[in-house]
Amino acid sequence: MEKQIRRKDGSLKSVSYAKWGFIFIAPFFLVYIVFTLIPQFLTLYNSFFENYRDGLKQIGPNFVGLDNYKELFSPDGNGTILVLRYTLNTLIMWLLGAIPQFVIAMLLAIFFTSYRLKIKGQGFFKSVIYMPNLIMAAAFSMLFFTLFDMTGPIHYVLVENGIIDASFDFFSNRVTVRSLIALMNFLMWFGNTTIVLMAGIMGIDQSLFESATIDGANPVQVFFRVTFPLLMPIFVYCLITAMIGGIQMYDVPQVLTKGNGSPNGLSKTLVMYLNSYFGPSKNYGMAGALSVYIFVITGSLGFFVYKRLSAPYKDSARKHRRRKGDVI
C-alpha cells in the first residue's frame, strides 16, 4: 500500500502504510522465532549428541551421529520397539476419545444452531459443557484416580454389587485404563469442539438451509449436503488441532498411572516416554531424538489429514469460482 503525497515544493513523498502491518505482526514472529523456531533447531542439534548427567556430573556433549536414533528404534529386552508401542498407545487413546468427541460435538453444535429447535437456555448449556476444560488436566486426572482407585468409591460400589472382583484394579487392565484416559480427554474437550463447530455453522448463510428445506431436503440431507461441506475448513482445523493435542497427551495418563503407564507400558504416551529421559539423567540426546520423531509424526499426520480432508473442499471451491466466471 503506497500512497504518494505531493510536498509543498512539488516533490513527491511516498508514504507506506504496509509497515504498520509488519509492526503489528512482528511481536508474534519474534516470540515464535525465539521460543519455538530456535529451540526446534536446537533440539535437532542436540539429538546428535551424547549429553546426560550422572549424579551431579555432566557427561558430554559428545557428537555421536545417529546413535540416539538407533537406540530409539532398537527393540527392548522383550523384543518390543518401545517408541512404536508408545506411538500406537497415544494414537489409540486419542482416537478412543476423539471419535465420540467429534460426533457428540457435531450433534450438539447442530442442535444449538438449529433455527427449528430454538433450544432455550443455550448460554447455560454451553457454559456447562465447557466447564470440564477449565479444570487443570492433572487435577481432573487425580479426581478420576481417587474415584477408581482400589480404595475409591466407584471400585467399592462395583465390588459391593458383585459387578467386579475385589482384586480388580482399573489401572492394571489395558482396556479400563485406556478407556478412562479417553473418557477424560473426551469430557475435557467436547465442549470446546462444540463451541468452535457452532461458530463454524453460524458462519454459514442461513438462507442456504432454508432454501434446501424448501427444496424438500430432510435434515440428514441438509447436514450431509449443505452443513458438513461448508463446515469443512473449520472441521479440519478442529481435527488437526485436536490431533496435535492428542499426540502431546501427557498430564492425564501421567497422573492417572503415576507415571508408570501401567499395565506394561500400554498407557504410556510419547510425551511420558520423553519425560522419562528427563529424569535424573537429563538425557538431552535421547530426548532430542524422541522429540524430532514426535515432530515428524505430528507433521506428517497433520499433512495427511489436511490433504485428505480439504482436497474435495478445495476442488469444489475452484469449480464454484469457475462457474461464477461462466456467468460473466
Place this chain on the structure above:
Amino acid sequence: MKKLIVILLAAVMLLSIVGCAGQGGTQPAAEQGKVFNIYAWNEEFKGFFEKYYTVPEGVTVNWIINPSDNGVYQQKLDEALLNQANASADEKIDMFLAEADYIGKYVDSEYTMDVTSFGFKNADTMYDYTIKAASDSNGVCKGVSFQCCPAAVIYRKSIAKDVLGTDVPEEVQAQIDTWEKFDAVAAQAKEKGYYMTASFAETFRAFSNNCTMPWVDKDNKLQFDPQITAWMDQTEKYIANGYTLTAGVWDAEKTNQMFKDGKTMCFFGPAWYYNFCMTNAQDKENGCVGDWCIVKGPQAYFWGGTWLLAATGSDNTDMLKDIFETFTTNEDVCSKLVENENQYPNNTKVVEKYAKDESYGNTAILDGQNDIAVFAELAKDIKWENHTNYDQLLNEGLQNKLQEFYKGSVDKETAMKNFYQYVKETYATITVPEN
C-alpha cells in the same frame, strides 16, 4: 520505523528490569546472610524446625519443598545446586535435606561443605552410621542426621492374639524371629482370615538394607543382591498365597489396613513411620491406638533417615552450626522429639535415658511399650554400607515394575525386562543385563 523498534525494545528491557528487581539484587557482603534457604521434600522436618529452633532475629527462612516421588526433589535440588555459584547471596541454598537412598550423590560432591569449616563438631552421642552416611570418600563430614532409623515389625496386638495366641512382644518375637517362621505365621494368619502384611513391598527394606553388595558393581553394571532376590521370591509366594496385598508401600489400600477394621497383622517401619504412615491408626473414630507393639522381627534393619546437609556457598554458617547442634546435641530438644513427636533422636545419651526409664512408654500409638528400648537395641547393629547414589529410583522402579506382575498384567520375565528398560531410561550410565 527504527525509532519505534528502539522504543519497543527499550520498553521490553525496562519491563524485564522491573520484573527482576523484586528478586533482590546483590547485597553488600555482610557477615551473615539475612535469608536462609532450605530445600526439603516434605513438611516433616519443617514442623520440628518451627517448633524447636529459634530463628535469629532478622533472618527469614525460606522452605522450598518438592515431592520426592519419581525423583522430582532430586531434580529440583540438582538444578539449584548447579546454579549455586551464580545465585545471589540470598538465593543460595544454605541447607538441604537428603535421604539415605541418595545422600551419597550430594556428600561426594563439591556442593556440600565440611561441617568443621564452620565450627561444628560431631558429638560422641551421635550414631556412627549417621556420620558415615554424611561423610565423603575421604571421611569429610558434610552434615548431620536429626534421627536414627532402626526399624522394627509393628504388629496389631488383637490380631497377634487371635493368630498366635499371645500378644506379648517377647513371645511374638520368638515366633517370627526367622523368615521361615515368619512365613509359617503368615500361613496361620491366612487361615484365620488375616493378611500378614498389607503391601507386597512391606518387607522390602528388611531385605534391601541388609544387602552385601550395592545395586551396581565397579563397572556400573546392575546386579541383584541375594537379599533382593530373596525378597522377590518371598513376595511372589505371599501374593500367590494371599498373604499380602498388591498395593504399593505408600498406597491408600495399604494404609487403610491400619484402621480398626483392618485385617493386617504386621507392618514394617522405624520410628518416623508412626507419624508418617500410621495416621489412619491414630484416627479418632476408626483408628486403633494402643493395639500396637513393636518387635525386632526376622531381620534387623534400618529404613531411611533424614540428613541435614550444609550447602557450599551458604552465607549463614553460624545458623547452620546452631541448627545442627539443636537437633543433635541439644538434649532438651532431643527429649522433646521423643516425648512429643515419637521420634528416635540421633543422641545416644537421650536415648539411653528413655530406654532405662521404666515410666516411659509410647501411648501415642503403641500400648505404652517402651519402644525406645527396643529401637536402642536395634540401632547398635546398623551399618552403613553398599549404598549407591541410584538407590531411590532403583528401589522404586523395581517395586513398580514387579507390582504389574503381582497384579497379573505381565509375566515375571516381562516385568524384569521392563525394569531393565526403566533403568536404562533413568540412568544412562548403568549397564543392564543382556537380553
